[in-house]
Amino acid sequence: MKKIFIPFAILFATLTFAQTQTESQTQNIEQTTTSKTILPEGTLVKAALKNEIRGGKMQVGNQIEFILNQPLVIADQVVVPQGAKILGSVTEARASGVLGRKGKLAFDIEYLYLDNGQVVKLTGQSAKNLKSSAAVAVASAVVLTPLGLLIPGKGAKFEAGTVFDAYVAKDTELR
Structure with a gap:
């Protein structure tokens, strides 16, 4: 069971990090366009x-x-x-x-x-x-x-x- 859980946890952590990165970039773009x-x-x-x-x-x-x-x-x-x-x-x-x-x-x-x-x-x-x-x-x-x-x-x-x-x-x- 540990063998299945570890790859799943790594995959979940990677997806969460990628989503956070995308949201952060989107906020930066919005701040740049609204600060004109x-x-x-x-x-x-x-x-x-x-x-x-x-x-x-x-x-x-x-x-x-x-x-x-x-x-x-x-x-x-x-x-x-x-x-x-x-x-x-x-x-x-x-x-x-x-x-x-x-x-x-x-x-x-x-x-x-x-x-x-x-x-x-x-x-x-x-x-x-x-x-x-x-x-x-x-x-x-x-x-x-x-x-x-x-x-x-x-x-x-x-x-x-x-x-x-x-x-x-x-x-x-x-x-």
Whole structure:
């Protein structure tokens, strides 16, 4: 009887060990697939302007640097730390002119760069289109002198540190 029992016990122990191994591997795979961090579309990103920009000194297509003003947090975990690099580009720029013509400056906030080299696409726009005061300049010129025609308009500018809102363009899996 001992001869029959020993092989049966060895077979049972082997099957139990194999089943335990398979269950353990399955749990590890589930943990790996559920631990992916997704940065959801529409997540608010606060971008602070790194340097002052002026409509008269910029050209369409120029890059603008920002830094992440607030860390991005998902489920009480910081997934992107404050200070991460953000880039945008100028979409419209015009210097102020005579007759009170005011400047224009518009840009898009486009990309968030993570420490590991991953790039997250953003959407966000900002513009400073100042209304012209040409009528005031012309009226001043008629009443005062022809020198009134040389009244300059106000330039469009944004100070360094100005914070703008941008949003994550699409769900992005963070590596």
